[in-house]
Amino acid sequence: MSVHLTAIRQALQRLAGKPLTTLLSxxxxxxxxxxxxxxxxxxxxxxxxxRGISGKxxxxxxxxxxxxxxxxxxxxxxxxxxPQVAALRFVPRDEALKQLAARGGFGDVxxxxxxxxxxxxxxxxxxxxxxxxxxxxxxxxxxxxxxxxTQLDSEWVExxxxxxxxxxxxxxxxxxxxxxxxxxxxxxxxxxxILTQRHEISVKLLLGATRTYVxxxxxxxxxxxxxxxxxxAWALVTCPLFIVAPQVxxxxxxxxxxxxxxxxxxxxxxxxxxxAALLGWLGxxxxxxxxxxxxLVD
Amino acid sequence: MIQFxxxxxxYPGGHEALNDLSLEIRHGELLVLAGHSGAGKSTLxxxxxxxxxxxxGRVLVNGLDVGRMRQSQVPYLRRSLGLVMQEHRLLMDRSxxxxxxxxxxxxxxxxxxxxxxxRVALEKVGLAKFETAMPITLSGGEQQRVAIARAIxxxxxxxxxxxxxxxxxxxxxxxxxxxxxxxxAAGVTLxxxxxxxxxxxxxxxxxxxxxxGKLLS
Numbered sequence: 001m002s003v004h005l006t007a008i009r010q011a012l013q014r015l016a017g018k019p020l021t022t023l024l025s026x027x028x029x030x031x032x033x034x035x036x037x038x039x040x041x042x043x044x045x046x047x048x049x050x051r052g053i054s055g056k057x058x059x060x061x062x063x064x065x066x067x068x069x070x071x072x073x074x075x076x077x078x079x080x081x082x083p084q085v086a087a088l089r090f091v092p093r094d095e096a097l098k099q100l101a102a103r104g105g106f107g108d109v110x111x112x113x114x115x116x117x118x119x120x121x122x123x124x125x126x127x128x129x130x131x132x133x134x135x136x137x138x139x140x141x142x143x144x145x146x147x148x149x150t151q152l153d154s155e156w157v158e159x160x161x162x163x164x165x166x167x168x169x170x171x172x173x174x175x176x177x178x179x180x181x182x183x184x185x186x187x188x189x190x191x192x193x194i195l196t197q198r199h200e201i202s203v204k205l206l207l208g209a210t211r212t213y214v215x216x217x218x219x220x221x222x223x224x225x226x227x228x229x230x231x232x233a234w235a236l237v238t239c240p241l242f243i244v245a246p247q248v249x250x251x252x253x254x255x256x257x258x259x260x261x262x263x264x265x266x267x268x269x270x271x272x273x274x275x276a277a278l279l280g281w282l283g284x285x286x287x288x289x290x291x292x293x294x295x296l297v298d
Numbered sequence: 299m300i301q302f303x304x305x306x307x308x309y310p311g312g313h314e315a316l317n318d319l320s321l322e323i324r325h326g327e328l329l330v331l332a333g334h335s336g337a338g339k340s341t342l343x344x345x346x347x348x349x350x351x352x353x354x355g356r357v358l359v360n361g362l363d364v365g366r367m368r369q370s371q372v373p374y375l376r377r378s379l380g381l382v383m384q385e386h387r388l389l390m391d392r393s394x395x396x397x398x399x400x401x402x403x404x405x406x407x408x409x410x411x412x413x414x415x416x417r418v419a420l421e422k423v424g425l426a427k428f429e430t431a432m433p434i435t436l437s438g439g440e441q442q443r444v445a446i447a448r449a450i451x452x453x454x455x456x457x458x459x460x461x462x463x464x465x466x467x468x469x470x471x472x473x474x475x476x477x478x479x480x481x482x483a484a485g486v487t488l489x490x491x492x493x494x495x496x497x498x499x500x501x502x503x504x505x506x507x508x509x510x511g512k513l514l515s
Contacts, residue, residue: 006403
């Protein structure tokens with residue numbers, strides 16, 4: 001344990017020894033991480049915005065006009081018993097007509113009708129959000145003989161799923177590319193360190209230091225530098241969001257949308273820092289392995 | 299005990315540093331390696347410390363075949379040796395104390411124990427008052443004494459020195475030689491490569507002369 005503490009202390013001394021270089025390297029890492037991290041947070045917020053605009057997707061079930069009241073009751077019971085149905089609302093044909101009449105411009109039209117042409121209807125909230133489940137439930141309900149038509153409002157869900165999936169893939173690709181950049185940055189930083197410390201390293205090897213002993217401070221350096229970059233990236237993601245959040249929320253309010261823009265959750269911030277630290281460690285490991293064995297050090 | 303068994307060492311480019319050399323160094327012996335520059339003295343010492351590997355033959359240090367040992371075993375061999383190089387190889391950005399402490403830190407000694415041993419080693423080489431000094435502020439002889447303190451701080455049974463007095467004036471050279479003789483008197487096996495064997499020959503040293511990688515005497 002003490003050898004690890006010694007290595008961590010050495011790594012911290014190296015970081016503190018050149019504060020400007022440390023800050024600049026950490027900033028490069030932070031900027032590389034900020035883009036995908038910001039993308040991830042924005043995807044989360046866009047998804048929540050979409051939910052706010054459209055509400056939960058529903059299936060409208062329209063019955064045939066001549067269905068007797070007792071059959072309507074039986075169908076309601078059957079639908080309520082279906083485990084895929086989370087909630088159910090019955091809209092009688094008279095109420096539907098009243099609602100239509102209440103809408104601007106339709107009052108005269110409904111007044112001129114001799115009979116109510118609208119059917120009884122049920123509005124279902126499916127338990128499962130996936131488009132495939134909607135389709136399955138709709139197909140199941142369509143087999144009821146008294147059902148004239150089912151209307152599935154799932155297209156937007158499919159589109160949203162596609163957009164979010166595309167955005168997530170793009171973010172993942174961006175994260176991979178910039179993660180590689182982070183490894184390269186750390187690789188080069190460690191390479192320069194090994195070059196400047198080659199005398200010290202060769203003296204340590206001469207005095208009986210194992211390669212693990214020599215490697216360890218560099219690995220901790222990469223890890224700590226990555227962690228520092230991760231913390232800065234978290235700050236770079238969170239601060240702009242907190243600045244723009246009130247304006248966006250106020251704008252959403254004007255469209256009667258309750259929107260709460262949030263930065264990364266604590267676990268997300270932790271994952272970001274851990275990811276950055278891991279990449280820093282990886283870059284350092286590759287660099288040390290490469291440069292301690294290629295004759296750079298005696 | 300150290301044994302060279304028909305050892306040859308060829309460097310890339312064709313230079314033959316040692317040629318079919320056989321030599322035995324007994325425990326507690328004081329061995330002086332003499333010879334002109336390029337005779338193979340430094341190569342012989344480097345082979346003992348596994349800083350080089352023989353091209354042919356075997357080098358045995360306390361029964362271990364140095365040329366064939368795994369890379370992971372080499373550090374433990376070096377910890378059992380005390381090495382004093384011609385060019386000191388001190389860390390100029392660390393104090394005298396930290397330089398001498400380095401082998402103990404590498405060996406995983408606790409700071410308290412290490413500090414005690416560092417002070418004892420500095421006392422032995424007469425640098426107790428210089429522990430906070432930076433090596434750059436010391437004379438060549440004092441720097442060499444720091445290197446000696448660093449070599450003995452781990453209490454090695456074998457002490458190897460490559461031209462330890464090469465760049466020192468005669469007074470400093472005599473001081474350093476006396477220091478080495480005192481370690482030998484304490485039971486340490488001492489192997490020195492030097493141009494000036496008169497510093498050791500009157501004190502029971504075995505003199506071995508090399509020329510063109512071969513043993514002359």
